[in-house]
Amino acid sequence: MNRLSRQRIIVVILSVCFAIPVSGARITAQSPTSAPKEEFKFGKADLDLLDQASLLDKRFEREDQVFLDKATNSYLQRVGESLLPSDRNLEHVIWKFRALRDPVPNAFALPNGSVYVNTGLIALLENESQLAAILAHEITHVLNRHAYLQNRSNRKKYLAINIIAAIGAWNPAGGVAGAAIDIIAAISPFILITTMFGYSRDLEKEADLKGVDVMIIAEYPPEEMVKALKLLSNDIEGEQLKFFYNDHPQLKDRISYVTAYLGSKANKTTAAFELHREKTAYLTKIETVSRHDIQLAINSARFRTAVYLSQKFADFRPDSAENIFWLAESYRALGPRSPGLTEKELTDNARKDAAKKRAKLMPEEEERELLATPAGQQNWKNNQQKAEELYLRSLKLDHPVPMAHRGLGMLYEKMGRTREAIDEYQKYLDLASDAVDYGRIQRRIQTLKSSGD
Numbered sequence: 001m002n003r004l005s006r007q008r009i010i011v012v013i014l015s016v017c018f019a020i021p022v023s024g025a026r027i028t029a030q031s032p033t034s035a036p037k038e039e040f041k042f043g044k045a046d047l048d049l050l051d052q053a054s055l056l057d058k059r060f061e062r063e064d065q066v067f068l069d070k071a072t073n074s075y076l077q078r079v080g081e082s083l084l085p086s087d088r089n090l091e092h093v094i095w096k097f098r099a100l101r102d103p104v105p106n107a108f109a110l111p112n113g114s115v116y117v118n119t120g121l122i123a124l125l126e127n128e129s130q131l132a133a134i135l136a137h138e139i140t141h142v143l144n145r146h147a148y149l150q151n152r153s154n155r156k157k158y159l160a161i162n163i164i165a166a167i168g169a170w171n172p173a174g175g176v177a178g179a180a181i182d183i184i185a186a187i188s189p190f191i192l193i194t195t196m197f198g199y200s201r202d203l204e205k206e207a208d209l210k211g212v213d214v215m216i217i218a219e220y221p222p223e224e225m226v227k228a229l230k231l232l233s234n235d236i237e238g239e240q241l242k243f244f245y246n247d248h249p250q251l252k253d254r255i256s257y258v259t260a261y262l263g264s265k266a267n268k269t270t271a272a273f274e275l276h277r278e279k280t281a282y283l284t285k286i287e288t289v290s291r292h293d294i295q296l297a298i299n300s301a302r303f304r305t306a307v308y309l310s311q312k313f314a315d316f317r318p319d320s321a322e323n324i325f326w327l328a329e330s331y332r333a334l335g336p337r338s339p340g341l342t343e344k345e346l347t348d349n350a351r352k353d354a355a356k357k358r359a360k361l362m363p364e365e366e367e368r369e370l371l372a373t374p375a376g377q378q379n380w381k382n383n384q385q386k387a388e389e390l391y392l393r394s395l396k397l398d399h400p401v402p403m404a405h406r407g408l409g410m411l412y413e414k415m416g417r418t419r420e421a422i423d424e425y426q427k428y429l430d431l432a433s434d435a436v437d438y439g440r441i442q443r444r445i446q447t448l449k450s451s452g453d
């Protein structure tokens with residue numbers, strides 16, 4: 001890219017302000033599922049944005065950000081397509097619904113019809129109707145060309161300030177957001193800002209309310225949109241994330257206007273048993289992607305989220321050795337932290353302090369600090385004990401996971417129970433001869449043996 005066009009893109013893209021309403025994008029009585037009546041005319045800036053969207057798709061694929069599980073993605077595709085209007089052919093739109101490997105609860109649509117739902121959001125939702133609510137919202141952004149409208153309306157206003165704020169916010173706590181966000185930032189700051197913070201309030205409201213209509217037409221109970229928004233308001237990590245999908249003031253606002261809008265619709269409440277059946281079907285479909293997400297959550301120090309999600313799957317299928325194993329892993333990773341946050345830890349000030357601390361400390365440093373306190377010591381004891389029980393339980397179930405032996409080995413090693421640690425590591429190696437960490441565990445055993453001599 002030459003210097004001039006890069007400069008131009010930066011100017012084009014930096015000039016976003018999501019607080020400014022976009023003119024010409026009012027909520028109208030027009031049928032929610034059809035594209036805007038007048039044909040959308042693509043200008044140069046629109047085509048540039050479209051190019052960036054396609055480039056992003058390629059980078060996500062190339063850099064392993066798309067969760068490559070055929071069953072998961074075809075499920076998303078099926079639910080997504082069921083929400084599309086019959087006249088779904090839009091110029092420069094190819095509908096693709098896929099999971100993105102990122103534990104932060106978020107979703108976004110690119111103007112070319114690529115809709116991404118983060119693994120962290122898929123795992124958090126309770127049923128297919130809630131997934132449909134998220135997709136209906138994102139689909140509306142694409143159908144009504146929101147990215148282009150906002151890009152056009154704000155191009156000349158507001159320079160670097162917003163992008164600087166965005167860049168400061170996207171990585172406040174030692175990598176809360178995954179590599180996907182880095183890729184977006186490198187390609188399109190405009191898309192970065194809309195991905196993280198959403199569009200203007202008017203456009204977001206339009207996406208929510210038309211999303212409700214889209215759900216009704218596709219026969220999903222629309223009140224599940226409110227439930228999904230409430231689920232997102234549940235701040236498991238006590239963090240100061242200002243992403244659109246978990247921005248609390250905005251969520252409160254969304255819950256109240258969607259609820260009011262639903263009140264004006266016919267009563268569509270779905271029978272409880274029907275929702276229960278739906279929940280079971282949904283959790284079965286997302287079990288694989290959720291286990292993957294639990295690992296991502298642990299890797300990115302979202303330990304309480306990992307406990308919350310693995311508990312959900314352990315409750316769903318308590319006889320699954322794999323689900324119990326993930327719960328054990330999550331408790332072991334939790335270390336000296338408490339599994340849930342107290343009211344006090346969830347106040348605005350406490351969350352601000354926690355975010356600052358997280359930005360300064362690595363998870364290991366945070367652990368050391370906590371372990372120096374009586375409460376941290378107590379949590380550590382409780383969590384280790386819980387993890388041990390769970391590993392042992394998972395090993396007694398059908399189809400046990402060899403990694404449970406490795407988990408026990410790590411747990412015992414940390415507790416100073418060296419002989420048991422060696423035994424468990426050895427059992428792991430005996431059962432998993434092709435494990436990627438075979439060599440590493442073998443060296444662990446050697447080290448432990450020689451330290452015991």
Ligand SMILES: [Zn+2]
Pocket residue numbers: 137138141198199204207
């Ligand atoms: Zn949105």
